[in-house]
Amino acid sequence: MDTLLSLRVFAEVAEHKNFSAVAERLNISPAMTSKHVKHVEARVGARLLNRNSRNVSLTEAGAQYLQTIRPLLDGLSEAEAQLSTDSLSPRGTLRMSMPVWMSNPAFAQILAAYHQQNPYVTFDVDLSGRKINMVEEGVDLALRVAFKLDEGLIARKLGEVTFRMVASPAFLDSFGRPQSPSELNGAPMLAYSQVAADGRIKFGGENGLDVKLRPVLVSGNESILHQAAMAGMGFAMVPSWSAQSDLNENRLQAVLPKVDWPKLQLQAIYADRSYLPAKTRSFLDFLAGPNGITSALRDFSST
Structure with missing residues (x-):
């Protein structure tokens, strides 16, 4: 045969x-x-x-x-x-996995801009946020801020994701507006299970910030945490990228805006292949380019 x-x-x-x-x-x-x-x-x-x-x-x-x-x-x-x-152009279906919070107008514009340049590439995007086996499931690219690399995978850093502590105006009117991080201890929190399932936020080394909130909702889906925050259920730590429009429209308010809240690296995860398919390689380069996600993250980190 x-x-x-x-x-x-x-x-x-x-x-x-x-x-x-x-x-x-x-x-x-x-x-x-x-x-x-x-x-x-x-x-x-x-x-x-x-x-x-x-x-x-x-x-x-x-x-x-x-x-x-x-x-x-x-x-x-x-x-x-x-x-x-005589020339190799990107084509085919690019299977991607990424967190729910990236389902927003800014990232949609990035996809549209790439597609305009590469019309023969189509996207198949999974937003479940679940742990995946990239090889078994045929996923070409995963975007993650918290990811333990499996054997045979490599990561390319795209930029820092800034986070903010937020809550709804109605919730803050009832609970009060904290004036220092210590006032958050024991406060109701909408906790992301992949990062702070126990409600603890600790960063900055031995002399850094360490507060322990009380989780009232724990989920690996950032969307439900975001929606619960707007419904007045508690405090939530969310990416600036996903919260900006709600902050602008006063559906959410920033809590302790002068605190330097944690930053996490957004990484592109892909199989360690000597020959990346053109669709994957070109999209990676686009994400890291002047009109890609690196630039968008930089814009949101400065707002």
């Missing part, structure tokens, strides 16, 4: 988790799709996929093997495209 074709079939099945869909996509029969996968397993001497009548999933060996061969297949595809067209 054609081993290169078998590798491509295996990679497609591993990422789409469906033999029939891949068979239709590649215009081969489901039986031949299965034969290609078995051919690869026979060559490596290991079971790469768990499959039954309902589900297909990668084994541990399969995930490791996919991570190894995917950059080779991507590099070969790019080389073939370059030879046939």
Whole structure:
């Protein structure tokens, strides 16, 4: 059998988790799709996929093997495209994962500006904020402010995300407006589970700020925390980027605006590939460029 074709079939099945869909996509029969996968397993001497009548999933060996061969297949595809067209332009679906707070007009403008320059790239964006396995799920790029790197992934820093403590005017009228950080101790907090699930905010070293609020709502979804703050449920620490319009319209008010609240690095996370697909590489460069997210974050950090 054609081993290169078998590798491509295996990679497609591993990422789409469906033999029939891949068979239709590649215009081969489901039986031949299965034969290609078995051919690869026979060559490596290991079971790469768990499959039954309902589900297909990668084994541990399969995930490791996919991570190894995917950059080779991507590099070969790019080389073939370059030879046939004399130029390689970004194209295809860019699968991304990013936090909910990035669903805002500023980031939408960045996507639109990139798409105008690269019309053959489409976006598939996951805003769930859940922990993902980028290799198994076929995610090209993840944007995160708090991320523990898995093996085989690398990070590119894009800029600092500034945070603000906010609350609704009605809540502050009832609770009072704190004049110092210590007055926040024991106050009701809407806590982001990935960073401060216990309500503690500590930064600045041994002599820095350390306050302990009382979580009344804990979630990994920043949107519900933001909405609960506007509903008057408590204090929330939110990115300046997502809070600015509500602060401007007085739906939220800044708490202790002169305090230097924490800053976190926004990172672009992607697989450590020798040959990044053009769609991924070009979008990364756009994000870090003069009209990308780096500039936008800098603008919001100065407001």
